[in-house]
Amino acid sequence: MKGPDKHLLAAGEPVPVTVYNPNGGSPFLLVADHAGNAIPRALGRLGVAAPELRRHIAWDIGIAGVGHVLADALGAVLIRQTYSRLVIDCNRPPGMPSSTPEVSELTQIPGNIGLSEEDKALRAKEIFWPYHERIDTEIKRRARVRMPAVLISLHSFTPTFKGVARPWHVALLYNRDPRLARHLLALLKAETGLVVGNNEPYIVSDSTDYTIPVHGERLGLPHALIEIRQDLIAEDRGQHTWALRLARLLPRAYAGMTAT
Numbered sequence: 001m002k003g004p005d006k007h008l009l010a011a012g013e014p015v016p017v018t019v020y021n022p023n024g025g026s027p028f029l030l031v032a033d034h035a036g037n038a039i040p041r042a043l044g045r046l047g048v049a050a051p052e053l054r055r056h057i058a059w060d061i062g063i064a065g066v067g068h069v070l071a072d073a074l075g076a077v078l079i080r081q082t083y084s085r086l087v088i089d090c091n092r093p094p095g096m097p098s099s100t101p102e103v104s105e106l107t108q109i110p111g112n113i114g115l116s117e118e119d120k121a122l123r124a125k126e127i128f129w130p131y132h133e134r135i136d137t138e139i140k141r142r143a144r145v146r147m148p149a150v151l152i153s154l155h156s157f158t159p160t161f162k163g164v165a166r167p168w169h170v171a172l173l174y175n176r177d178p179r180l181a182r183h184l185l186a187l188l189k190a191e192t193g194l195v196v197g198n199n200e201p202y203i204v205s206d207s208t209d210y211t212i213p214v215h216g217e218r219l220g221l222p223h224a225l226i227e228i229r230q231d232l233i234a235e236d237r238g239q240h241t242w243a244l245r246l247a248r249l250l251p252r253a254y255a256g257m258t259a260t
Helices: 052-053 063-074 117-144 177-191 213-215 235-257
Strands: 017-022 027-030 077-081 150-157 172-174 196-198 221-227
Touching: 017 063, 017 117, 027 063, 063 077, 063 150, 063 235, 077 117, 117 213, 150 213, 172 177, 177 196, 177 221, 177 235, 196 213, 213 221, 221 235
Parallel strands: 027 077, 027 150, 150 221, 172 196
Antiparallel strands: 017 077, 172 221
């Protein structure tokens, strides 16, 4: 990566963003900020042991499968990020410490320690910005053809974090605009046997998030961030179960929101 024209991604490596069901006609626009755990060859494994890169610190386990099934069930577009959140987190404002974390949970990430501003900018240029530019392009396309855009950000969370168990099966996250999230929250709470989190184990904020504040709140689009516990969607069966549940509830939540 030397010389005036530095590149991070080499020929033949995965593209930073993929679009599934690009002609989907649903108002729902599905995005997955942490769907992949690829690492550019130039970065090796970031100094991290291979088993760690299969853990939640590297990606949102199971969410790619949920996204694909949900996109098929709704007839929706799914835009998903390919590279590990340890390379650059596509739901963090570039430049903040958690964008290229030196420690994730309790695991040190040697390949992120002492990064130059140039190195950080290169990761953003080749991975972060192509992903968000593709989301922006889809939203603008819908505006041109007067097609609704309802932004659904799909995530998963670990059942335990730093030794603390998390009881929720699913959670809804939102900040300034709770319209859609609150309708979906009520529907999920009415499902039998679910423990549903309301802005937990995380919250959405300008300092910790990028996708919802930038593509949802700033543009006034209806939106929700959905978190599903990873042990429930680690396998195909759970991914299908949760995707079909959301495919059933999301249109009802949107209808309820637009009716009020």
